């Protein structure tokens with residue numbers, strides 16, 4: 434092999450190793466933790482709201498307490514089992530921690 438071809442071959446191997454190490458690093462990065470914000474009612478919400486879809490879907494929304502109440506009703510209509518005594522704590526938690534940004 435000529436020195437030039439050897440240099441090219443080594444470069445190719447080097448580039449492949451670089452790409453590989455980037456891929457390995459990406460694969461090892463842990464996924465963002467899927468948890469709801471801290472607060473009273475968090476565990477109840479995580480337990481109740483992760484049964485049919487990801488919590489990510491919940492986290493993507495910013496609603497007022499009233500809108501969350503409506504959302505809870507929608508979820509119940511879709512089959513969510515939400516006990517009467519859990520309804521208010523859930524609405525309270527969601528309204529407090531996943532509220533629309535205040536425009537100030």
Ligand code: HEC
Nearest residue numbers: 481482483484485486490491494504508511512513514523
């Ligand atoms: C019985 C199953 C079930 C449970 C339990 C449930 N959901 Fe849902 N939810 C659905 C379905 C079905 C959809 C619509 C389909 C989809 O996007 O996956 C949905 C969609 C949503 C959406 C998106 C609505 C939109 O307009 O984009 C939000 C927000 C949501 N759910 C919040 C909640 C919250 C908060 C809880 C916990 C209190 C909850 N869900 C529990 C079934 C459920």
